[in-house]
Amino acid sequence: xxxxxxxxxxxxxxxxxxxxxxxxxxxxxxxxxxxxxxxxxxxxxxxxxxxxxxxxxxxxxxxxxxxxxxxxxxxxxxxxxxxxxxxxxxxxxxxxxxxxxxxxxxxxxxxxxxxxxxxxxxxxxxxxxxxxxxxxxxxxxxxxxxxxxxxxxxxxxxxxxxxxxxxxxxxxxxxxxxxxxxxxxxxxxxxxxxxxxxxxxxxxxxxxxxxxxxxxxxxxxxxxxxxxxxxxxxxxxxxxxxxxxxxxxxxxxxxxxxxxxxxxxxxxxxxxxxxxxxxxxxxxxxxxxxxxxxxxx
Numbered sequence: 001x002x003x004x005x006x007x008x009x010x011x012x013x014x015x016x017x018x019x020x021x022x023x024x025x026x027x028x029x030x031x032x033x034x035x036x037x038x039x040x041x042x043x044x045x046x047x048x049x050x051x052x053x054x055x056x057x058x059x060x061x062x063x064x065x066x067x068x069x070x071x072x073x074x075x076x077x078x079x080x081x082x083x084x085x086x087x088x089x090x091x092x093x094x095x096x097x098x099x100x101x102x103x104x105x106x107x108x109x110x111x112x113x114x115x116x117x118x119x120x121x122x123x124x125x126x127x128x129x130x131x132x133x134x135x136x137x138x139x140x141x142x143x144x145x146x147x148x149x150x151x152x153x154x155x156x157x158x159x160x161x162x163x164x165x166x167x168x169x170x171x172x173x174x175x176x177x178x179x180x181x182x183x184x185x186x187x188x189x190x191x192x193x194x195x196x197x198x199x200x201x202x203x204x205x206x207x208x209x210x211x212x213x214x215x216x217x218x219x220x221x222x223x224x225x226x227x228x229x230x231x232x233x234x235x236x237x238x239x240x241x242x243x244x245x246x247x248x249x250x251x252x253x254x255x256x257x258x259x260x261x262x263x264x265x266x267x268x269x270x271x272x273x274x275x276x277x278x279x280x281x282x283x284x285x286x287x288x289x290x291x292x293x294x295x296x297x
Contacts, residue, residue: 012103018057018075021084023097026067031093037063040070046094047085053078059087070095076102167210171289174206175282182278192270196253199274203246203281210288220250242287249277249284 005024013019025032040059049056057073070089076082081099089095147154181198207215211230218226227235227243235243256270 006097008100014103014105015076021072021097023070023095025070032068035061037061044088045085046088053082079104170209174202177202178278178281182274193256195274196256200250200253223247238287242284246284
């Protein structure tokens with residue numbers, strides 16, 4: 001059929017607006033009396049809808065005071081006139097519509113071309129702040145990049161500093177314990193043999209912590225072998241002499257530990273000997289801690 005009454009809601013439709021096309025079905029009379037109000041399938045259009053021009057959102061059959069309307073909800077995507085295809089309401093009823101005009105927002109406001117963008121206005125000092133923030137950002141980025149590149153060096157430096165603190169603490173602890181043993185600060189150690197055993201234990205623990213080789217478990221005869229392993233055979237002459245002196249002290253303290261019991265008259269001589277041993281041990285520690293040639297520790 002033709003010449004159907006239709007109304008577009010809203011009256012003025014722009015691109016992207018959701019609009020409704022109300023088509024009066026009054027002329028169909030009793031042919032639509034059996035229809036129930038409600039949604040209808042959107043695939044009942046005669047022919048294919050053009051999604052490049054518009055989108056069909058829904059189709060409804062609506063009862064009105066004057067009869068009934070076919071309400072088609074759609075969204076246009078172009079300006080100008082668009083024509084919806086006929087809708088097949090039933091096998092005998094085909095509902096057509098007139099073209100719908102889609103307005104242009106620019107033309108509606110009397111503008112035929114886009115106006116140039118309004119330049120951004122900055123308050124005084126804004127550009128200075130922007131440049132300052134930009135410089136700070138660049139510096140931070142460069143710092144992060146450098147940190148990532150130098151990560152291994154940073155990790156090594158941190159570990160090295162921790163290791164140096166550990167070595168320093170280990171040395172101070174050993175020197176304090178040696179003084180305490182020899183100067184009778186530890187009242188539990190009275191005999192020279194007990195002090196000799198304590199001194200050797202202190203030195204073995206110091207050496208193991210400092211050089212990472214099991215000096216606490218090694219026999220005295222294998223002490224030099226242990227230093228050769230640590231320094232890979234590159235001991236300087238000074239350190240080599242210090243190690244030989246340390247081995248001599250270990251041999252003497254072994255004798256005091258396992259030898260015959262001291263007499264009262266010999267205790268005084270042994271105490272004087274231990275005082276000399278303190279001086280020798282402090283000197284040995286100082287030489288081993290030095291950074292002289294051949295030191296790979």
